[in-house]
Amino acid sequence: MTERTKRSLRAGLRWTSLRLRLVVVFALVALTAAVSASGIAYWLNREAVLTRTQDSALDDFRRQMQETAAALPVRPTYNDLQRAAEQMASGGAGYNMLLVDERERGKPITGFSDLDDFTLDDVPDSLRKQVARKQPLTSDNEHEYHLFWQRTSIAGTPYLVAGTRIIGGGPTGYMLKSLDQERQDLNSLAWSLGIATTLALIGSALLAQAAATTVLRPVQRLGDAARKLGEGKLDTRLTVSGTDELADLSRTFNRTASSLEKKVADMSAREESSRRFVADMSHELRTPLTAITAVAEVLEDEADSLDPMIAPAVHLVVSETRRLNDLVENLMEVTRFDAGTARLVLDDVDVADQVTACIDARAWLDAVDLDAERGMMVRLDPRRLDVILANLIGNALKHGGSPVGVRVRTEGEELVIEVRDHGPGIPEEVLPHVFDRFYKASASRPRSEGSGLGLSIAMENAHIHGGDITAANSPDGGAVFVLRLPRDASELTGGGTDGGSGRGGDGDSEDGGVS
Incomplete structure (x- = not known):
């Protein structure tokens, strides 16, 4: 995968991430607004529906108690209570009735409109206690008994239960109104609001996508232009x-x-x-x-x-x-x-022979320990390789002293030449600058024998081969320079002619600033 492809993928991920964030933000805002609006609408409609049903049932229940239950004799019979309960329940309000009175003291009787649907056991104890409690008469309270109600659930079905007592003597009445129809209506409303919320969420996502496209298109063009600018266009x-x-x-x-x-x-x-x-x-x-x-x-x-x-x-x-x-x-x-304008002139080179020739030409045979296997063939520019070796070995001899170790090996498709001395090493603050032009580690020797260009030229010759040179200090003492070159540099030249002989292969060993 090329670097440009990687950059494009990274840019695409960034745009996708930004687009996703915009869509998510729009969706969250729309979801919050829709859920809030739906929740408020559901709550308002629920209260309106229940209040309307409840008020209608309670008003009819109060009227029936005043007109029917209050007209019963002081000591009604069971049949009187039964007929009154049935009459009150058939008034059209849709609730069941239960009337409780005493035929004789301590002998209660009860009349039901529908014994299967509503009995005294269905009335909560707390409601019965409130209905039976006699309220003190005050300037703010003119009646001893009041109508009380509460919503309850019986066998999973919601009901409205209410009760009151006839003032001045008479039966106690309880009514049971089913709220199941209202629950079904509210469930339908909840489903409608849920569907509306979902549609609002989908619409907000589509709007967010359109908005993101509108915003991101010029941003993407700007990003593409910035990348082209960074590439030198x-x-x-x-x-x-x-x-x-x-x-x-x-x-x-x-x-x-x-x-x-x-x-x-x-x-x-x-x-x-x-x-x-x-x-x-x-x-x-x-x-x-x-x-x-x-x-x-x-x-x-x-x-x-x-x-x-x-x-x-x-x-x-x-x-x-x-x-x-x-x-x-x-x-x-x-x-x-x-x-x-520098060009490579490639040739098949036996590395061991090349290193030996470089050392011998400069009379360094006694000062260098060479570890190289003969027959290791590479295709490089022999003159430039000689320049690199002369600079590295000469630098090691000048600042590290003999013997200098030169080790040649291959790693895959790379040629690796390691040059190591046994001197004091390179100061840590100097290491990043050893290949800089005209750099010298010691300001006290501005007129040293070297020009400060040797190692820089060695690095340039390595780069033109597609290789590199690294410098470090050995744990055992001394500096270590490692040259890495491709074993075949043919891909880097078009059959090339050297753009200039440069230094004529003289193997200058300038120190490049190493102290």
């Missing part, structure tokens, strides 16, 4: 329409992109000018340096016959001339890397 611009906040954001993005494009163009122009200056300067210095080097070599040959007072100056001129020549060569090599 500095001419990316957004089409701006409207006057809202998103349009202002798009305008700000366009202004930022224009400013960034201008600044990058200016920086690129200055960088190109500086690179051209360094390249031209290095090229122009080569001709006089060649002549100076030739003269210096003649003076060096004659140094033994010169005045002893002059000989040290001659040796200093010769060494500094060579140092300046190496610096010019290094600058030209760095310029090629910066300009992107």
Whole structure:
């Protein structure tokens, strides 16, 4: 999976997550509003339905007690109570009646409108006690007995039970009104409100989806434009329409992109000018340096016959001339890397032979312990590999001392060369900078033999192969540099010609700033 595909997937997940959050928020708001409205509507309708039914039944019950029960004789018979109860229940209010009186003191009799549906056992004890309790007469209470009622459930069916007593002597009446029809009506209402809530939730989700699409489309375009800008397409611009906040954001993005494009163009122009200056300067210095080097070599040959007072100056001129020549060569090599003109010239290389040749050419055989199996073939640029090895081994010898261990091995499709010294190691604050150009660990030696470019050039040569170099300290002491290169770099070149021989394979061992 490519990096671009991964970024697209991550962006898609982000958009999906934001869209989902918007839909969830809209749905929660709609659900809260719908549930609240449905709950309030259900409660109001429930109270209205029950109150209407209850008031109608209680009013009829009170009227029947006043007109029918109050007309009974003082000592009614069972038949009198039975006929009165049936008459009161048949009044059309839809409730059952029960009348309780005494034929003689201590001998109660009861009349039922329907003995199967309503008996005295169905009346709650608390209601019977309230109905039978005699209320004290006050300025606020003109009657000894009152009508009391309560809602109860019998065998799972809701009922309204009420009772009262005839004032001045007479029967006590109880009525039982079924509320099952009202319950069914309220259940139907609850189902209707539930369906309405569900439809409101679905509608809010659709509206949220439409709103999210409207909001996220310009945001997604902005994200795509930002990614293109990050990939280096500095001419990316957004089409701006409207006057809202998103349009202002798009305008700000366009202004930022224009400013960034201008600044990058200016920086690129200055960088190109500086690179051209360094390249031209290095090229122009080569001709006089060649002549100076030739003269210096003649003076060096004659140094033994010169005045002893002059000989040290001659040796200093010769060494500094060579140092300046190496610096010019290094600058030209760095310029090629910066300009992107450095190219690989690949060949089949026996790694052990290549490392041995590098060490032998610089007379390091006695100072280096080589662990390399012969016959390990790779396809790399031998000259650039020699430059890398010369810098790493020379740096180890200069700052770590001999013996320097060089170990060559393969890991899968990678060639791994480890260069280890037995010196004091690299200070922790220096490790992140060992491959920086012109970096030197000690400010007290600004005129060291190295230019501070060797390890930087080694790293560039590793990168052009598609490899890398890492630096670390060994737990046993000393510094360890590990070079990793592909065993076959053919995919990195189109059959290539070298864009410049650079340093001619001289194997400069500049320290690159390691102390």
